[in-house]
Amino acid sequence: MATYSFVASHRIIDLTTVALLSNGAAGIPELFRTETAQNLGVTGTIVLATCNRLEIYVQLSVAEHLGPVSDxxxxxxxxxxxxxxxLIADSFEIYENLEAAKHLFTVASGLESAVVGEREIAGQVRRALAYAQxxxxxxxxxxxxxxxxxHTARQVGQHTTIGSQGRSIVSVALDLADAVAEKDWKTRRALVFGTGAYAGATIAALRERGCEDIxxxxxxxxxxxxxxxxDVRAVPKGETYKAMEQADVIVGCSGGSDPLSPAEIPPGHHTILDLALSRDFDPAIADLPQVELITLESVRLAAPEETEEAVATAERIVESETQAFAARQKTRNIDSAIVALRSHTMEVLDEELDKVRSQFGCTAATEQLELAMRRMVKSLLHTPTIRAKQLATQGRTSDYIAALETLYGITIDDR
Incomplete structure (x- = not known):
C-alpha cells in the first residue's frame, strides 16, 4: 500500500491556475470511487483545497498503477x-509515502503558507479529513x-513562536486595508461575501479589530x-448593490463562478479584499476610481516573515514528527506480520487437528492432544513474536518481513 500526494501550490504556479485546478478537481473523490479507479488499486482519497493550494492525497494498493491513476x-x-x-501535469508535484507525510505536516504547521505560521491551514486540514469521511x-x-x-501543527504551535501573533491571510489583508480605507474599524461598515468557514474566520478577525457593523x-x-x-446582519435578497454602495470595506470569501464586473460596483470609495480562491471580483475593478483592490497576491507580497530561529525550530519538530509517524507505521507493519505468522501457523495446526479428529473422533485423548499441540504452537511463536518487536525498534521491520516471505511464503506489504 502506498500513499501519494499531488500538490499544486502558489510556490510553483500562479493563484489563478490554482483556482482553475481546484474547480476542475471537485469531482475527483467521486471519480476515485468508481469501479475503474478501484480496479487500478485506488482505495481512498482526500482533497485539500485552500486559497493558495490544491493537494490530492491518494492511497494506492498497486504502486505500478500510479501512471494510469495520474492520467x-x-x-x-x-x-x-x-x-x-x-499544463495540468506540469502544475503538480508528486510526493510518495514518507515524503508525502512530511509535506503534509509542513503544510499543516503553516510553514508552506503565503503567510508563514498562519493558523487557518490546520483547521482546513482537519476539515478536509472530515469532509472525506x-x-x-x-x-x-x-x-x-x-x-x-x-498533531504536528499543535506541537509547532505549542513549542515555537510560529503563528503566535495570530497572522493569517485575513489579518494581513485587513492590515493592508487599514492603510488605504477611510475611517477606523469602529466606524467602518464591512460587507462579507460568503457563508463558509473562511467567511466565519473573516467575521471573527473583523470583530477583533473593533468592527461592529458587519x-x-x-x-x-x-x-x-x-x-x-x-450576530451580524444578512443582506436582503436583491439588495447586494445597495449593500456594496453603503460598505466601506468589502471582503470576498465565497469564490463564486461569476465574479462581479466593474459595471456592477457602485461608484464611490470602496476597499475591496478579494480573498477567495476563485475570484469574487474581476481584477479590472482595480482600475475604477476610488476603488482599492487587495488580492491574495497582494497578501502574499506583504506577508511578514517569521524569525529564522522560529522557522528552524518548527522544521525540526516536523522532522521529528515525520520520523515518529514512520516508526508508528513500521510498528503497524510488524503487528500485521505477527498476525500473519500466527494465522498461518494456526491454519496449519487446525488442518492437522481436523485429520486427528476424523481418524480418532472427539475422544478425551484427542482433546488432550489438541491442548498439547496448541501449547506447543504458542511456545514456538513466542520467540518470533519477541524478535519481531525487537527488530521493529531497530528499524529492521523489512528484514523480518523478508524472512517470513522466504521461509513461509507469507507476503506482507511493507510500504
Whole structure:
C-alpha cells in the first residue's frame, strides 16, 4: 500500500491556475470511487483545497498503477477546467509515502503558507479529513496521516513562536486595508461575501479589530441563518448593490463562478479584499476610481516573515514528527506480520487437528492432544513474536518481513 500526494501550490504556479485546478478537481473523490479507479488499486482519497493550494492525497494498493491513476486525475481536471492536460501535469508535484507525510505536516504547521505560521491551514486540514469521511469510507492509513498532521501543527504551535501573533491571510489583508480605507474599524461598515468557514474566520478577525457593523451577502440564500449564528446582519435578497454602495470595506470569501464586473460596483470609495480562491471580483475593478483592490497576491507580497530561529525550530519538530509517524507505521507493519505468522501457523495446526479428529473422533485423548499441540504452537511463536518487536525498534521491520516471505511464503506489504 502506498500513499501519494499531488500538490499544486502558489510556490510553483500562479493563484489563478490554482483556482482553475481546484474547480476542475471537485469531482475527483467521486471519480476515485468508481469501479475503474478501484480496479487500478485506488482505495481512498482526500482533497485539500485552500486559497493558495490544491493537494490530492491518494492511497494506492498497486504502486505500478500510479501512471494510469495520474492520467485519470489529470484528464478529469482538464475536462472540468478546460486547462491543457500537459499544463495540468506540469502544475503538480508528486510526493510518495514518507515524503508525502512530511509535506503534509509542513503544510499543516503553516510553514508552506503565503503567510508563514498562519493558523487557518490546520483547521482546513482537519476539515478536509472530515469532509472525506462524510463522503464515504476513508482508509485508516489516510486518517492516521491527517490526524498526525493536526498533531504536528499543535506541537509547532505549542513549542515555537510560529503563528503566535495570530497572522493569517485575513489579518494581513485587513492590515493592508487599514492603510488605504477611510475611517477606523469602529466606524467602518464591512460587507462579507460568503457563508463558509473562511467567511466565519473573516467575521471573527473583523470583530477583533473593533468592527461592529458587519453584513453578510450570499448567493446561495444561506446568509440569514449564517448571520444569525454570528450576530451580524444578512443582506436582503436583491439588495447586494445597495449593500456594496453603503460598505466601506468589502471582503470576498465565497469564490463564486461569476465574479462581479466593474459595471456592477457602485461608484464611490470602496476597499475591496478579494480573498477567495476563485475570484469574487474581476481584477479590472482595480482600475475604477476610488476603488482599492487587495488580492491574495497582494497578501502574499506583504506577508511578514517569521524569525529564522522560529522557522528552524518548527522544521525540526516536523522532522521529528515525520520520523515518529514512520516508526508508528513500521510498528503497524510488524503487528500485521505477527498476525500473519500466527494465522498461518494456526491454519496449519487446525488442518492437522481436523485429520486427528476424523481418524480418532472427539475422544478425551484427542482433546488432550489438541491442548498439547496448541501449547506447543504458542511456545514456538513466542520467540518470533519477541524478535519481531525487537527488530521493529531497530528499524529492521523489512528484514523480518523478508524472512517470513522466504521461509513461509507469507507476503506482507511493507510500504
Amino acid at each position: 485519470m486525475l489529470y484528464a478529469e481536471i482538464a475536462q472540468k477546467s478546460e486547462l491543457d492536460a500537459e 462524510e463522503e464515504g469510507a476513508v482508509p485508516g492509513e489516510l486518517v492516521q496521516l491527517f490526524e498526525h498532521a493536526a 453584513w453578510v451577502n450570499s448567493r446561495s440564500g444561506r446568509a440569514p441563518e449564517f448571520a444569525a449564528k454570528r
